[in-house]
Amino acid sequence: MSQNKLLKKLSELLGLDKKERKKRVMELHELLKALKLKEKKLIAKCARQLPGGKKKMLEREIAVIHAKRKKGLKAIKKLNKDE
């Protein structure tokens, strides 16, 4: 058996891969929580009377964060599927 195959079997046995995946899913959940909070804050800020340029800047940031949250959710789904 080659060195790489042996290492792969060993990691499967010890569930190292699973642990790593679980760690990443937890990190993503934490990040998504933080993103959701930031999005809420920005939406509240945007609702106030602001000059046009500043409002546009906030809308842009909100759109970016929303896209990241969607991407983060997709990444979690993929990691859970691989399990």
Place this chain on the structure above:
Amino acid sequence: MLRKILLPTIFALLSWGFWISPDFKVISAGVSIFLFGMLSLEDGFRAFTGGILEKILRKSTNRMWKSLTFGFTTCTLMQSSSLVSVITISFLSANLIGLVEGLGIVFGANVGSTTGAWLIAGFGLKVKISAYAMPMLVFGILLIFQKSKSLKGLGYILAGLGFLFLGIHYMKEGFETFQHQINLTDYAMGGFTGILVFTLIGILATIIMQSSHATLVLVITALSVHQITYENALALTIGANVGTTITAVIGSLTANVNGRRLALSDVLFKVSAGIVFILFLHSIMDLVNFISASIGIADDNYTLKLAVFHTLFNIAGVIIMVPLVKPLVRLVSTLLPKRDRPRERPLFLNESAYEFPDTAVESVRNETLHIWDITIDLLSGVFGFKRSDVLSEKDLYQIAQSQQHLAQYDIDSAYEQKIKVLYGEIVTFISKAGFSWEMEQSGQIHWLRKANQNIVDAIKDTKHLQKNLVIYANSSNPHMREAYTKIRVELALLIRKLEAIRLETEDEDCIFSLDHLRLLLDEHITNMNKWLANAIRNNLITPEMATSLMNDVSYATDVYRNLLQMGETLFVKQNLNMSEANRAVLLNDDELDEINKQLNNT
């Protein structure tokens, strides 16, 4: 510190002067109106000269006599040797003309500036000058309100001349009534001490007013009403000629070494001539009497004789200095040598780092951050800002708009001395590291090499951008100035944001900012294209300017993209503190395009 004390002191002295003498108020107002007239004249000429002046300057300075003629003609028309000096220093700094040609222009301008004294002494004091000033002002102001750039420029010139004449009128009136209160000749000083003291007063007055013209007008006006003696007036004139070199010195502070050499040459020329004229003043006074008598000037016409003296000072200086131009160039080159900056050395690349792949990667990462640090200095300099301003919260638009002139930064030397060396060392180091491609670190090294390439590409694109940036940032066309100001400010703001991202790597905000910056770039490009179309349609800029701007927007976009890619690699992907989760949510170009579409549809 000195500036903070000087202005309040001048205010305090003037206020005290106004309080003790209403006539002093009139004289000061006359000087202020005169100076305002000169500013107006400068604005007027800028509207016309723009690119034409630069074209003429390049073609008409390949011989010393052409340079002298050019300097004489432009200064006679503009009545400002300071403006001609500043233009010459700019061209010298941009290597468009050499030091010898620059000296020729400055010498010619010195002679040209004497025509002002003739105008005032021969015409200004003999007629009711306000009668000419008032219609000029009225027509000038009317023209300034016109939309046409040429008519506006003509308006500024007419109004400028009007203010000039009005200023002379008030100075003359002020001195005429002033003499009934105080006789300044009571304070006249004879002998060598008197000459030195009044020369010093002339230097100080010119430094404060930033104009030898204004000093000379004051002297001629005071002389015409016998408020000062003829000998003291001559000493003041010497002082005015020496003091005017300060403008060139100030203008050269932001120039390269050739600009500073030109300013030093002007100082040496004027100071030498000043010393000679002070030492041989009485003999020169005899010569002035002889010349005046030959051209029909009455013996008691001291104002015209002063004009002769002023002209003799400058012509004699030029006659002596022109054959000595090359030795003068050698002297100033010795006094102000081109300093070879020490070539930048790597801080983190060393033999011991080869031991382990992780240490090798970390060394390369740190060295890349070192290159980025130097690049901040380089790019800030090119865009006309101090590093401290770029990395602070200061309003860069305000700083850009308050700048009178964008100097040319020597990007070639900076790149050769600092960046190229370090980049070469990194590439050599990576080649010697000898990783096998299966190793994780080899991927990291690849990205780090890419980040370095991004920095170098950004600098090269900046170099292409700089050529027109300097021309149009100083252009008489306000729309081009605005467009190029926007380009350099936005790029400087990008540097600020990237550096903020680098320093705040623990905070998840940093990744959001990079994506936001990428979105901003698309918006900048869209806005610039709209602006360009509008500017061409409404003839705000010429087609030539439009194509230059389009090319430069392309270069600026490349700089922006390269720096963003560098930031993404160096501050995100290669940031060991950052988690995998953060990297997983980085948006790609397609995802950003999708966001742009959504935002444009709302």
